[in-house]
Amino acid sequence: MIKKSNFKRCALLxxxxxxxxxxxxxxxxxxxxDATNSETIMHVWSWNFPEIARNMKNIADAGFTxxxxxxxxxxxxxxxxxxxxxxxxxxxxxxxxxxxxTNWKIGSPILGTREEMxxxxxxxAKYGVKVLVDVLPNHTAVDISSVSPEFFEAVGGRDKMxxxxxxxxxxxxxxxxxxxxxxxxxxxxxxxxxxxxQKYFLDFINDLxxxxxxxxxxxxxxxxxxxxxxxxxxxxxxxxxxxxxxxxRKPVLDTNLALPADSLFIYGEILQDRNVPELEYAxxxxxxxxxxxxxxxxxxxxxxxxxxxxxxWHHSVAPEYLVSWVESHDTYANAHESAHLxxxxxxxxxxxxxxxxxxxxxxxxxxxxxxxxxxxxNNVLGARGNDEFMHPEVVAVNKFRRAVxxxxxxxxxxxxxxxLLVNRGDKGAALINLAVKKQKIELPTxxxxxxxxxxVYKRSFKVKNGKLTGTVExxxxxxxxAGNN
Numbered sequence: 001m002i003k004k005s006n007f008k009r010c011a012l013l014x015x016x017x018x019x020x021x022x023x024x025x026x027x028x029x030x031x032x033x034d035a036t037n038s039e040t041i042m043h044v045w046s047w048n049f050p051e052i053a054r055n056m057k058n059i060a061d062a063g064f065t066x067x068x069x070x071x072x073x074x075x076x077x078x079x080x081x082x083x084x085x086x087x088x089x090x091x092x093x094x095x096x097x098x099x100x101x102t103n104w105k106i107g108s109p110i111l112g113t114r115e116e117m118x119x120x121x122x123x124x125a126k127y128g129v130k131v132l133v134d135v136l137p138n139h140t141a142v143d144i145s146s147v148s149p150e151f152f153e154a155v156g157g158r159d160k161m162x163x164x165x166x167x168x169x170x171x172x173x174x175x176x177x178x179x180x181x182x183x184x185x186x187x188x189x190x191x192x193x194x195x196x197x198q199k200y201f202l203d204f205i206n207d208l209x210x211x212x213x214x215x216x217x218x219x220x221x222x223x224x225x226x227x228x229x230x231x232x233x234x235x236x237x238x239x240x241x242x243x244x245x246x247x248x249r250k251p252v253l254d255t256n257l258a259l260p261a262d263s264l265f266i267y268g269e270i271l272q273d274r275n276v277p278e279l280e281y282a283x284x285x286x287x288x289x290x291x292x293x294x295x296x297x298x299x300x301x302x303x304x305x306x307x308x309x310x311x312x313w314h315h316s317v318a319p320e321y322l323v324s325w326v327e328s329h330d331t332y333a334n335a336h337e338s339a340h341l342x343x344x345x346x347x348x349x350x351x352x353x354x355x356x357x358x359x360x361x362x363x364x365x366x367x368x369x370x371x372x373x374x375x376x377x378n379n380v381l382g383a384r385g386n387d388e389f390m391h392p393e394v395v396a397v398n399k400f401r402r403a404v405x406x407x408x409x410x411x412x413x414x415x416x417x418x419x420l421l422v423n424r425g426d427k428g429a430a431l432i433n434l435a436v437k438k439q440k441i442e443l444p445t446x447x448x449x450x451x452x453x454x455x456v457y458k459r460s461f462k463v464k465n466g467k468l469t470g471t472v473e474x475x476x477x478x479x480x481x482a483g484n485n
Contacts, residue, residue: 028282028317031358035320038405039265040354040398041066041132041362042389045329046085046095048382049112053123055384060127062390063398066265067124068132068217068362070111073204074148076100076141077109084379085367086333093381095333098134099219100141100187103148104204106211110381121212132265133208136219137201137242139187154200161197163189164234174274180225180240181232192224193237198245198252205246206258214265217323218246218285221268226280243284267323267360278316289315289322289359296326296353297338299417300345303434306417310352319358326350327364332375339375343388344475348432351397351477355422355430357409365389396456396479397430403481404428412443419472421445428481431461433472442469447482454478 042064044052052059052069059067081093098110106114124131140147140161152158163181166189170182183189191197205216218224225231225240244250247266248257267286270276281287291314299308313319325331326349327338338346343366354361365385369377377386388394407425414420418435423446431454433439445468452461456479461470472478 028321029279031318032320033408035318036357036405036407037320037360038402039065039360040401041068041323041360043068043329043362043364045070045333045365045385046098046367046381047365047384048110049116049120051382051384053116053120056120056123056127056129058390060129062395063402064129064363064389065402066130066132066214068134071098071101071134071136071219072106072108072111072117072208073101073135074103074105075108075110076102076143076146082110082381084376085381086376086379095329095381099136100143100146101136101139102141102146103151104137104201106204106207118211125212130214130265131212132215132217133213134217134219135205135208137190137192137197137246138220138223139184139190142186142188144188151200155191155194155197160194160235161188161191163191163232165189165232166191176225176275176277177230179275180223180229184220184223189223191232191235191237192242193232193240194235195252198242199255202245202252202255202257206255209258209264216264216266218266218268221281221285221287222270222273222276226277226284228277228280243281247284265360272315282317282321286321286323286360287315287317288328289313289319289324290328291315292322292359293325293327293331296349297331297341300326300341300349300434302417303345303436304417305413305420305434308417310413310420311411313359322359323362324353324359325362325364326353328362329364332364332366336375340372342372343386347388347391347393348434348475348477351393351430351479352420352422352432354397354401355409355424355432355479356411357407357424363389363394392456393477393479397477400424400428400430400455400479400481410444410446412445414439414441414443419443421468423447426482428479429468431468431472431478431480433474433476436474438471438473440469440471442467444468447480452480452484454480455484 044067076097083092085095155161165182168182170178224242245252247261270287271290299305331338367377368386404424404427407427410423412421419441420432421443422430426446447463449463
């Protein structure tokens with residue numbers, strides 16, 4: 001039997017769980033206008049540990065403060081796989097095998113061994129890059145027979161592994177009972193409220209923390225219930241306390257989170273939809289601004305912000321608690337909804353997003369050699385992605401974001417929507433031309449009067465009487481600092 005539990009509001013941790021904003025409000029739905037975010041995340045999607053380590057200096061030099069790995073635990077790995085990011089014939093491997101756990105121990109047949117991860121962590125520490133790990137407690141591999149016997153034993157046997165309807169396919173994602181307790185996309189739904197599982201998974205989290213991991217992305221987080229969601233009493237569950245345990249609010253079987261949650265960067269993949277209790281999730285973690293990503297891509301497809309509401313974050317949670325993106329690995333690799341956008345379009349979107357005051361932007365590393373006709377490019381699993389993360393415009397805006405931390409934004413949009421200007425107080429501004437044509441611009445700015453050269457192309461601009469004027473090249477962006485003339 002499944003029942004509704006009473007909502008229990010937990011006391012907030014000092015500084016909040018989502019430790020990326022400078023100032024936090026108690027009510028996560030209310031934006032604090034003084035809050036700014038200065039971090040940037042590079043998603044080294046499908047890169048293996050040695051490849052990440054070899055490129056750590058490049059990542060740091062590109063201005064990224066954090067990187068996010070693909071899942072690092074044991075995963076489904078049929079014989080012959082591990083070669084290609086995607087194989088239509090499902091013989092030489094597929095990226096989504098990452099997301100089919102067979103145990104929760106450090107060491108992946110795709111990313112590498114625990115020892116290789118430790119070496120990668122040493123490199124990250126050397127260059128001052130924080131490492132986030134994509135973790136996925138919600139489900140196991142589709143092929144249950146591939147799951148480790150040690151995992152069955154750890155959770156008290158196979159009959160304790162899944163929710164009572166954990167092998168029943170979700171039909172309505174807006175139904176919270178189905179969303180949190182049934183099978184998502186063929187992936188068997190783990191009984192995340194089983195104390196034995198919580199202990200097993202928390203040991204994995206604590207092991208990651210022991211080697212220097214600084215935070216986590218919780219995959220399919222909205223499929224793990226909060227207190228207001230239905231409780232699977234048929235599985236012997238009395239409350240939905242998974243998030244309380246994983247954020248250190250309560251121990252499980254005498255085990256607690258090894259570090260204070262407010263010292264970590266924790267966010268959940270909580271894709272926006274009807275009936276998702278976003279504010280309740282916000283008590284525990286930051287969240288993905290998935291709707292905003294869709295809005296940004298709409299702007300990029302039109303090459304204009306005209307008629308597109310790009311200033312509103314389209315979320316019930318204040319933007320200082322959000323992780324944002326132009327595209328994610330899912331929008332690129334799953335439904336290909338963003339894969340048709342050119343690298344130039346993605347880059348203009350990234351500069352606009354990263355120049356803004358709030359949310360923490362995530363940069364998805366597309367496969368090396370990828371084109372708009374061949375999304376998988378060189379199609380080598382574990383290899384480094386393309387060079388876009390080192391593009392001068394990407395590097396410039398990443399560094400700009402930190403340089404103007406604490407400065408409030410004002411966003412100006414040209415009449416036809418093709419040129420955007422993000423002013424950050426009187427310290428600097430980012431200028432973005434979405435159009436495929438050269439244009440003269442005149443936009444309001446908070447920069448002092450004077451002549452300027454941008455940080456990337458040394459192009460000249462002028463500010464007089466609160467107006468920025470100059471010429472911008474097709475699909476090009478410019479970073480302007482006060483005093484840089």
